[in-house]
Amino acid sequence: ARCFFHTETEVTPMGKYQKNIEAARRITVMQYLETYHPGELVRKTDREYCTRTHDSLIITPANGFFHWFSRNVGGNNAIDYLTKVEGMDFVSAVRLLNEMAPVAASFQPAKAAPVKPHEPRPFTLPTPDRNVEAVAAYLMHRGISPKVLRYCVGSGILYQTTRGNYRNCVFVGKDEGGVPRSAFQRGCQGTYRGDVTGSQKKYGFLMQAENPDCDTVELYEAPIDAMSGATLRQYTDIGKWRSVHYLALGGLNYLPIDYFLQQHPQVKNVVLCFDRDEPGLRFAETVTKRLAERGCNVEKRLPAVGKDYNESLIWYKSKIEKQRGERV
Structure with a gap:
């Protein structure tokens, strides 16, 4: 079931999505936790933090490193934290971190070109088909x-929506007002699956x-x-x-x-x-x-x-x- 949620254009270690990965790697564990889970941070000393969930997980803001002593794993960025501590897959971790508001990079190369602010891509649902026959057949199977x-x-x-010659299931996530805010597509044939852009x-x-x-x-x-x-x-x-x-x-x-x-x-x-x-x-x-x-x-x-x-x-x-x- 976990492979259900990849990006519509899958993030890969090389090629055009390398910039997405590099941007995600520049986000520190502290920046991630302060944004999404500020209640998790617990100060242990003047130089170290742990988390409420894992008191053996030590974070050192000065160098960006964390080490989870009870599991003997660690890292120096938010991707490492999400994959090694929260169990998130690499693609989901990169996608989540790219959705964060722009944060200061942990380092700035000399004479680097100015970094454009991250702008979330607009979310638009795929055009629905007139019926759901293929979706019904696939899901009943x-x-x-x-x-x-x-x-x-x-x-x-x-x-149901059609992409090229293929019919896809579209699963929709809505906000408290019933407005669609996220969607995931799963092919009724083949192995295609991916989040809709901007979800x-x-x-x-x-x-x-x-x-x-x-x-x-x-x-x-x-x-x-x-x-x-x-x-x-x-x-x-x-x-x-x-x-x-x-x-x-x-x-x-x-x-x-x-x-x-x-x-x-x-x-x-x-x-x-x-x-x-x-x-x-x-x-x-x-x-x-x-x-x-x-x-x-x-x-x-x-x-x-x-x-x-x-x-x-x-x-x-x-x-x-x-x-x-x-x-x-």
Whole structure:
């Protein structure tokens, strides 16, 4: 599920996107934390900081270095911190740091050309097709129930678009006013996937609970996993699948959690439904500590089978179909 969220034009170590990577590498750990998680910083001495989540993670602002002694890992920039501490993949880390407001570079080469201020690219949704036939066929092949599919299409958080000769799913993230602010495309054929240009990553793919006072949210890495979780609940708890919120983060990304909880202060129960792999498990530990500090009740619920919830759903459906065949 994690490969779901790459940039529309993927960042690579070489070529035209090298400037994006270099800009991200110039952002220090302190600059990143002061921008996104100022409450995490704890001063240990006049020269050192640690974080509330990891007291063995020491940051030295004078040289930009950090070292996480309990894991014996470290680095000297925000990319290192995001990938080694928060478990974010490299592409997502570069994209997130490029979305930050311009910050002073940690060094300035002699006679360097003036750096133009970073200007976020405008966000525009891809043009929708007149129907969702290809999207429906693709997602139902992935095990998603027609009921969950209809809800997403009807809510305007899922539609179909055409790119060249290919049909794509478009998963939409909206703000508190219902205005689209982010979107991710997944090809119905082939392997194409990528964020729509200008997407703001704090707006996740959200399937709202039927009751606006609902106090529980389930967190997933990708939209298809969130839809899979909803489908599993529909099949195993008939009639009650909309009893909770389902939020897809777009990878190992904490920003949508912060935003969602700000907009839903009544939510106190959080279920972590991340992938069953090392980055997913490590991210779950980080999220658990942060949410506990906010007074949330946190439950970790790994997929019953396979790496992610879509694999678990496909296994569950094949099991049910096999049992039905044996009865016949």
